[in-house]
Amino acid sequence: MLRLSALYRYPLKSGKGEPLQQIGLDRLGVDGDRRWMLVDEASGRFLTQRAVAKMSQLSALWNSTGGLTLSSPGHTALDVALPGDDGLRGVTIWRDTLRVPDAGDAAAAWVSAFIGKPTRLVHMPLERARFTESGYGQDDDQVGFADGYPLLLIGQASLDDLCARIGRPMQMLRFRPNLVIEGAEAFAEDGWKRLRIGDVEFRVVKPCSRCILTTIDPQTGERSPDREPFATLEAYRKTEKGAMFGQNLVNDGIGRLEIGMPVTVLE
Incomplete structure (x- = not known):
C-alpha cells in the first residue's frame, strides 16, 4: 500500500x-511553504543556496503572531512581524518580476549580517502569487x-x-x-x-x-x-x-x- x-x-x-x-x-x-524570500537589496534578485550555500543553516520558522522567527548559530534570534502592503519592494525570481511586501529594516539588518551584504527579506501574500x-x-x-x-x-x-x-x-x-x-x-x-x-x-x-x-x-x-x-x-x-x-x-x-x-x- x-x-x-x-x-x-x-x-x-x-x-x-x-x-x-x-x-x-x-x-x-x-501552508506557509516558501512564502518568504531573501533578495539582493540593490537588484531585488532572489538569493538561494546555489550562490549562498550557508543559507542551508538559516532557520526561519512561523511564529505565533503569523510572522517569522529567524535564527542561526552565532546570531541572536529575531521575530519578524507579518508585513502589510504599505512597503512593497520590486523583486525578481527567475523570469518573474513582481512587487511584494518588505519585512522592514530590522529584518533587513539581520539577514544582511548573516549573508554578508545588503539584503532584504520579503513576503508573498496569497493575493500576490505568481503563475x-x-x-x-x-x-x-x-x-x-x-x-x-x-x-x-x-x-x-x-x-x-x-x-x-x-x-x-x-x-x-x-x-x-x-x-x-x-x-x-x-x-x-x-x-x-x-x-x-x-x-x-x-x-x-x-x-x-x-x-x-x-x-x-x-x-x-x-x-x-x-x-x-x-x-x-x-x-x-x-x-x-x-x-x-x-x-x-x-x-x-x-x-x-x-x-x-x-x-x-x-x-
Whole structure:
C-alpha cells in the first residue's frame, strides 16, 4: 500500500527545511511553504543556496503572531512581524518580476549580517502569487516563491535506488520535497498523472530538474567534493531538460495531510 511517509515545509526559500507530522494545504500548496524570500537589496534578485550555500543553516520558522522567527548559530534570534502592503519592494525570481511586501529594516539588518551584504527579506501574500510556467498544468495554477510549482513529491524507493548507486546514504532533505511516498517501486512517480491523499487530489505536472544545490549537506552547509548526488543523477537520470528526480505537483483543493495517510494513484 502506498502511504505518505514524510512531510516538509520550507518557510523561507532556500532556508532550513521543517519536518512536519501534519499540515494544511492552501491554494499555493503546503501552508506557509516558501512564502518568504531573501533578495539582493540593490537588484531585488532572489538569493538561494546555489550562490549562498550557508543559507542551508538559516532557520526561519512561523511564529505565533503569523510572522517569522529567524535564527542561526552565532546570531541572536529575531521575530519578524507579518508585513502589510504599505512597503512593497520590486523583486525578481527567475523570469518573474513582481512587487511584494518588505519585512522592514530590522529584518533587513539581520539577514544582511548573516549573508554578508545588503539584503532584504520579503513576503508573498496569497493575493500576490505568481503563475506557474506556461505549457504545464493549467493556466490559473499559482505558486509562491518556490522555483516553479507548489509541491514536490519524491518516492522513498527512488532515493534508496540513488543511494545504492552512490554507495552511501543521502538525506532526503538534499532534494527539498514536500511529500515523500513509500510503498511504490523506484521512480514509479514518473508515471503518475493524478493521485489522492486524504481528501485532496493532486495533479502531477512536470518532472523536477535537479541542480548543484543537491550537493549541499543540509546539516553542515558544505558541498560534496565529489559532486554527489548530482553526479550520479546526471549519469542515469539525465534528459535533454536536465537530471530529473521527483515530480512537481499542483493540489486541486485545500485540506489537511498527515503522515501515514494512504495514497491512491488515480491515473
